[in-house]
Each structure stands twice: as C-alpha cells, then as structure tokens.
Amino acid sequence: MRYWLMKTEPGCFSLDDLERSPGGISSWDGVRNFQARNLLRDEIKAGDGVLFYHSSCAEPAIVGLAQVVRGGYPDHTAQDPQGAHFDAKSSPDNPIWYMVDVKFRARLPHPLTRDALRNHPLLAGMMVLQRGSRLSVQPVTAEEWQAALDLAGLDLRLQGEG
DNA sequence: GCCAACGTTGGC
DNA sequence: GCCAACGTTGGC
Numbered sequence: 001m002r003y004w005l006m007k008t009e010p011g012c013f014s015l016d017d018l019e020r021s022p023g024g025i026s027s028w029d030g031v032r033n034f035q036a037r038n039l040l041r042d043e044i045k046a047g048d049g050v051l052f053y054h055s056s057c058a059e060p061a062i063v064g065l066a067q068v069v070r071g072g073y074p075d076h077t078a079q080d081p082q083g084a085h086f087d088a089k090s091s092p093d094n095p096i097w098y099m100v101d102v103k104f105r106a107r108l109p110h111p112l113t114r115d116a117l118r119n120h121p122l123l124a125g126m127m128v129l130q131r132g133s134r135l136s137v138q139p140v141t142a143e144e145w146q147a148a149l150d151l152a153g154l155d156l157r158l159q160g161e162g
Numbered sequence: 163g164c165c166a167a168c169g170t171t172g173g174c
Numbered sequence: 175g176c177c178a179a180c181g182t183t184g185g186c
Contacts, residue, residue: 009184033169056184114185132167134183 001158003140004044005051005062005128006102015052015064015107024104025069028137029077030085032097036137041072041098044137049145049158050102053128054111061111062148067158070101108152122147 006028008014018026031040050066074095078087090096117123127138140148149155 007184035169060185131185132183134168136183 001047001049002043002045003049003051003142003145004039004068005053005126005138005140006066007053007055007128007136007138009056010054011057014054015104018052018064018066018102019104019107021104025101027099027101029075029099031075031099031136032085032087033134033136036135037096037098039137039139040100043139044068044100045071047158049140051140051145051148059111059113061113062108062117062152063111064107065105065149065154066102067105068100069103072098072100075099105158106154108154110152112148112152116151117148120147120151123151 010016013026018024028040031037046068048068050068051062052064052066053062054060074092075085075090075097076092077083077085077099078090078095078097079092080086085097087096112123114129117126117129122143123129126140126144127133127135
C-alpha cells in the first residue's frame with residue numbers, strides 16, 4: 001500500500017464534489033502530463049491512500065483524505081471530441097492517458113495549510129512545497145502520511161492497511 | 163496580476 | 175537531438 005497527494009483546483013473539482021459523488025467515488029480523469037500519467041497507469045493501485053490537496057485558491061492546503069478504489073485504466077475523456085480533455089492522438093486501442101477512481105474518506109478537522117506543512121519537521125520536505133512543483137499526482141512517504149494524519153488530529157485506518 | 167518554474171512543441 | 179519559444183501551473 002502506497003500513499004499519494006492529488007492536487008485539484010477547488011473551483012474545478014473540490015473535496016465537496018468528491019464527497020457528493022455517487023458513493024463518494026469519482027474518477028480522477030483529465031490528467032494530461034506524462035509523468036503523472038505514468039504514476040496513474042503503473043503505480044497507483046486500489047487501496048492506496050490519498051491526501052486531497054486544494055491548489056490555486058485562497059488557502060492552498062490538504063483538506064481531506066481519499067482512497068484509491070480502482071487502479072489505472074484508460075481515460076476515455078480523451079476520446080470525447082466535445083470534451084475539454086480531448087486528445088486526437090489517443091484511441092481506445094492505443095490509449096495515451098489513464099485515470100484512477102478515488103473514494104472520499106474524510107475531511108480534515110482543520111486544513112493543513114502550506115505554512116502548517118512547512119513548520120512540521122516531517123512534512124517540510126514534501127514535494128508539494130517545493131518551488132515549481134507542478135506534478136498533479138505526487139508520491140507521499142509513509143512517514144509523511146502518518147505525520148499528516150497526526151498533525152490533522154485524525155486517526156484513520158484505511159481498509160487494507162495494518 | 164505577476165512571475166518563476168516547468169513541460170511540450172517545433173524549427174533546425 | 176538540441177534548444178528557443180510558448181503555454182500552463184500555481185504560489186504569492
């Protein structure tokens with residue numbers, strides 16, 4: 001079981017949107033970056049933990065927890081010419097882009113702001129804090145995951161863990 | 163709105 | 175295969 005941080009603009013798809021999705025489950029689609037694609041396709045598996053991060057907003061922060069419920073599979077939004085994520089180079093036979101499904105798990109009692117992360121010795125090194133860090137899906141270490149939960153005051157045991 | 167950082171594209 | 179130009183991201 002591994003851990004990830006997923007970035008989203010709340011004006012586009014927020015933690016609320018995930019919670020309100022049917023069964024609290026939504027596909028994580030529309031990622032059009034090769035490095036993130038590789039993670040979605042090859043590394044991210046059902047059961048993995050997700051730190052849900054809001055970016056490009058008044059207070060960028062980790063706001064919740066989610067869990068991967070389906071590992072990488074072809075992103076069919078690339079096949080929709082009307083959609084915002086259409087890519088003519090992708091085809092059902094030879095998909096370029098991949099997505100996963102994630103399920104809402106928890107809202108943090110208090111969002112973990114960038115300042116809060118920076119001020120924590122175990123979290124200050126997180127990729128999301130690094131300058132120019134644009135990867136929308138980022139690996140998180142087990143230590144960072146635990147420290148984030150501790151800092152949030154959350155005791156969450158995900159299915160498949162422990 | 164600014165601007166640094168990054169990924170992608172395309173000319174050569 | 176290099177690299178400049180461009181578009182996008184995202185914190186501030």
